[in-house]
Amino acid sequence: MSASAISSHHSSSATILPFAESAARVTRDARPLRLITCGSVDDGKSTLIGRLLWDTKAVKEDHAATLARDSGQQNDLGLPDFALLLDGLQAEREQGITIDVAYRYFSTDKRSFIVADTPGHEQYTRNMATGASTADLAVLLADARAGLLEQTRRHATIASLMGIRQFVLAVNKFDLVNYDRDVFERISAEFQEFALSLGVRQITAIPMSALKGENVVLPASDAMPWYEGPTLIEALELAIVRITQAGGFRLPVQRVVRPGESFRGYQGTVSGGAIKPGDSVAILPSGTVANVSQIVTFDLVRNAAVAGDAVTLVLDRQVDVARGDMIVSIDAQPLTGKAFDAQLVSLQQSGIEPGKRYWLKSGSRRQRVSVEPLTQLDLSSGQWRAHASTLAMNAIGKVHLAFEETAIFDAYEQNRATGAFILIDPDTLNTVAGGMITGKRANLAGLKREGDRVLLSLPADLAEQLMASELLAGRRDEVEVKRLTPADAAAVWKNAGSDI
Amino acid sequence: MPLSVQETEIKNPPVSRPPLDPHLKALENEAIHIFREVAAEFDNPVMLYSIGKDSSVLLHLARKAFFPGRVPFPLLHVDTTWKFREMIEFRNRVAEEYDLDLVVHTNKRGAAENITPFTHGSAFYTDVMKTEALKQALDAGGYDAAFGGARRDEEASRAKERIYSFRSPDHKWDPRNQRPELWNVYNGMIRKGESVRAFPLSNWTEVDIWRYIQAEDIPLVPLYYAAERPYVERDGMMVLAEDPRLELKDGEEVKRGMIRFRTLGCFPLTGAIRSTASNLEEIIAELEIATVSERQGRAIDRDQSGSMEKKKREGYF
Numbered sequence: 001m002s003a004s005a006i007s008s009h010h011s012s013s014a015t016i017l018p019f020a021e022s023a024a025r026v027t028r029d030a031r032p033l034r035l036i037t038c039g040s041v042d043d044g045k046s047t048l049i050g051r052l053l054w055d056t057k058a059v060k061e062d063h064a065a066t067l068a069r070d071s072g073q074q075n076d077l078g079l080p081d082f083a084l085l086l087d088g089l090q091a092e093r094e095q096g097i098t099i100d101v102a103y104r105y106f107s108t109d110k111r112s113f114i115v116a117d118t119p120g121h122e123q124y125t126r127n128m129a130t131g132a133s134t135a136d137l138a139v140l141l142a143d144a145r146a147g148l149l150e151q152t153r154r155h156a157t158i159a160s161l162m163g164i165r166q167f168v169l170a171v172n173k174f175d176l177v178n179y180d181r182d183v184f185e186r187i188s189a190e191f192q193e194f195a196l197s198l199g200v201r202q203i204t205a206i207p208m209s210a211l212k213g214e215n216v217v218l219p220a221s222d223a224m225p226w227y228e229g230p231t232l233i234e235a236l237e238l239a240i241v242r243i244t245q246a247g248g249f250r251l252p253v254q255r256v257v258r259p260g261e262s263f264r265g266y267q268g269t270v271s272g273g274a275i276k277p278g279d280s281v282a283i284l285p286s287g288t289v290a291n292v293s294q295i296v297t298f299d300l301v302r303n304a305a306v307a308g309d310a311v312t313l314v315l316d317r318q319v320d321v322a323r324g325d326m327i328v329s330i331d332a333q334p335l336t337g338k339a340f341d342a343q344l345v346s347l348q349q350s351g352i353e354p355g356k357r358y359w360l361k362s363g364s365r366r367q368r369v370s371v372e373p374l375t376q377l378d379l380s381s382g383q384w385r386a387h388a389s390t391l392a393m394n395a396i397g398k399v400h401l402a403f404e405e406t407a408i409f410d411a412y413e414q415n416r417a418t419g420a421f422i423l424i425d426p427d428t429l430n431t432v433a434g435g436m437i438t439g440k441r442a443n444l445a446g447l448k449r450e451g452d453r454v455l456l457s458l459p460a461d462l463a464e465q466l467m468a469s470e471l472l473a474g475r476r477d478e479v480e481v482k483r484l485t486p487a488d489a490a491a492v493w494k495n496a497g498s499d500i
Numbered sequence: 501m502p503l504s505v506q507e508t509e510i511k512n513p514p515v516s517r518p519p520l521d522p523h524l525k526a527l528e529n530e531a532i533h534i535f536r537e538v539a540a541e542f543d544n545p546v547m548l549y550s551i552g553k554d555s556s557v558l559l560h561l562a563r564k565a566f567f568p569g570r571v572p573f574p575l576l577h578v579d580t581t582w583k584f585r586e587m588i589e590f591r592n593r594v595a596e597e598y599d600l601d602l603v604v605h606t607n608k609r610g611a612a613e614n615i616t617p618f619t620h621g622s623a624f625y626t627d628v629m630k631t632e633a634l635k636q637a638l639d640a641g642g643y644d645a646a647f648g649g650a651r652r653d654e655e656a657s658r659a660k661e662r663i664y665s666f667r668s669p670d671h672k673w674d675p676r677n678q679r680p681e682l683w684n685v686y687n688g689m690i691r692k693g694e695s696v697r698a699f700p701l702s703n704w705t706e707v708d709i710w711r712y713i714q715a716e717d718i719p720l721v722p723l724y725y726a727a728e729r730p731y732v733e734r735d736g737m738m739v740l741a742e743d744p745r746l747e748l749k750d751g752e753e754v755k756r757g758m759i760r761f762r763t764l765g766c767f768p769l770t771g772a773i774r775s776t777a778s779n780l781e782e783i784i785a786e787l788e789i790a791t792v793s794e795r796q797g798r799a800i801d802r803d804q805s806g807s808m809e810k811k812k813r814e815g816y817f
Contacts, residue, residue: 032703103660134684257566310528420682429687429691431679
């Protein structure tokens with residue numbers, strides 16, 4: 001039997017001519033761009049997204065009618081209240097604020113877009129981190145009258161920490177500063193400087209009025225003849241979909257499929273690199289080696305698979321592979337070990353407690369971990385400050401992770417898929433943190449804490465100088481110095497960079 | 501040495517097609533990832549199958565996800581007994597041809613008390629014959645995860661839905677207290693009695709669904725394609741007039757015309773649209789210029805603003 005027995009209308013009939021052009025128009029060559037919008041409560045964020053949806057015709061008439069009915073009013077331009085369009089939940093409509101991440105979809109002829117709309121209130125940092133985790137680009141809103149606020153800087157900082165490397169600064173409500181070019185230049189220069197300090201180099205600043213629809217989807221050359229840059233939608237169309245998953249092949253094994261005695265396949269989504277039949281792979285954590293014999297998908301056997309592909313791998317020999325293992329290229333392997341460094345965002349009221357055993361899930365692997373907080377990011381100054389106690393909700397901290405069994409990661413900067421993890425509280429089973437691996441910890445670190453004392457491993461001459469210095473005079477009891485040869489010290493510190 | 505895939509016995513072998521465009525491929529990969537993750541992490545998953553276009557896509561993706569294995573969970577259809585005749589015929593044919601475990605559940609109490617969309621109003625009827633029936637079926641099966649075909653672009657409250665949507669033991673959704681969901685790392689840890697609704701199509705839009713159906717040649721209930729059909733105009737909707745249980749009210753008459761359905765549900769509550777789009781190319785072209793949403797034809801969504809959120813809180817998909 002085959003599927004063709006069921007009625008299928010794939011063939012075309014004679015009446016499609018008037019529509020052919022329209023149907024061809026929706027063919028998109030690009031993957032969807034995921035973006036996050038961030039701004040303070042009054043920057044007009046909901047209006048901006050509403051405007052994007054409205055001007056790209058993603059809002060249908062019945063939704064607009066519901067809006068008009070609910071709000072009972074229209075704005076000055078005869079358009080519905082865009083904020084209501086986004087604030088889908090009753091509680092939010094009643095309170096007039098956005099309480100959670102909402103996802104919105106719109107498209108142009110060139111590309112489709114997925115927007116994570118997140119709240120601007122400080123207490124919802126966790127929602128912003130959630131929205132940013134999958135985003136390729138961040139749109140940061142600033143009210144032209146107010147300029148850059150601390151909140152804008154916070155959002156930019158969080159976005160960059162979560163790995164976003166493309167920013168659009170939307171200088172909104174620009175009509176209210178009489179389209180003053182100097183205002184735009186000043187705000188965008190200030191932002192440029194700040195974004196560069198975060199390591200973000202792809203920055204586009206756009207003067208706009210979301211309410212009036214100027215420079216959002218449609219250009220505003222009448223109001224701002226001096227502005228020659230892109231509209232927001234043009235900037236989004238030109239943005240790059242993240243391809244950090246370069247490097248070695250990675251396949252976190254989700255499940256083993258055995259439809260019969262003769263077939264054993266390993267199913268998962270390629271999280272980095274590429275593979276073809278014949279390639280040698282290692283299975284981690286065991287380290288067993290095998291060759292790929294087949295890449296199987298529903299669309300029959302393939303001759304290659306690349307990052308993002310959901311596939312089934314068949315290996316050339318009987319090996320022990322289970323869910324949670326990772327199949328990797330033999331010559332470019334990820335980090336394995338029981339101690340890692342990470343940054344994390346604390347997501348729940350209970351915070352992240354030092355020494356508590358959490359579940360950590362990364363890819364398809366779940367294991368026990370304990371967390372030792374080291375520093376916390378002060379979002380207003382951008383400085384990391386020593387912080388060894390509980391990381392409260394919304395706190396961003398640098399931590400040490402100690403595993404009971406071997407863990408497998410790449411640094412988040414190298415691979416967003418194999419460098420990201422969540423923490424699950426074993427008591428509540430809730431997701432309590434999102435984290436990013438920054439590196440593996442060397443077992444013999446140059447700087448270690450042992451009880452109340454700090455152990456310093458240094459070249460002998462430097463150790464003498466340090467112990468003799470006045471800075472250390474009052475605190476010698478807290479420090480133990482280990483004297484090494486310069487070569488040994490160099491080897492120790494080489495591995496310890498991430499501890500400092 | 502393991503044998504190659506061609507040598508294993510595979511029911512309904514797939515056919516070769518041109519590659520999907522990158523947009524649809526990305527959506528497909530994401531959905532397959534979710535299917536596999538849920539199947540691996542939960543003890544007893546089930547797939548909600550409503551026979552509509554989204555369910556058809558969902559089923560197609562499930563078959564892809566587990567190939568060359570069988571779909572490793574049953575399909576559950578909540579049958580209100582008021583579905584379109586062609587839907588039920590299609591359901592039975594699909595289950596047989598694809599070798600699926602199909603579970604059909606009807607709220608026996610509701611049926612015995614003769615609760616119908618005509619006599620009890622759409623809100624009460626939906627509550628009893630859909631929401632209540634779904635909970636009964638989920639409890640009876642002891643399922644700890646249920647796949648659904650809901651999309652975030654369908655309706656405002658669904659825009660805030662997670663891919664793993666946590667449900668309390670009494671199937672309640674608490675939109676204000678949802679688990680954060682970062683990257684594609686899903687938290688599948690639950691206690692006994694709790695469950696998760698999983699939505700592999702979360703990031704798909706209506707146009708994506710249709711373009712994927714076209715690209716993959718996925719069979720659909722013929723009601724989606726325009727044809728000359730009998731209908732009655734009632735409450736601003738065109739109701740299909742083929743089921744003998746539809747009684748004409750004063751002033752109503754059966755007309756005939758080229759109509760089709762953008763969504764399929766219970767026939768008394770699902771309005772048709774006038775259309776000549778009789779194949780996928782024409783449907784997609786029609787969508788591109790459509791100015792109303794697909795759920796506009798659904799009576800249950802219009803009862804009150806926020807009605808979908810209310811239903812979802814109570815356990816409706």
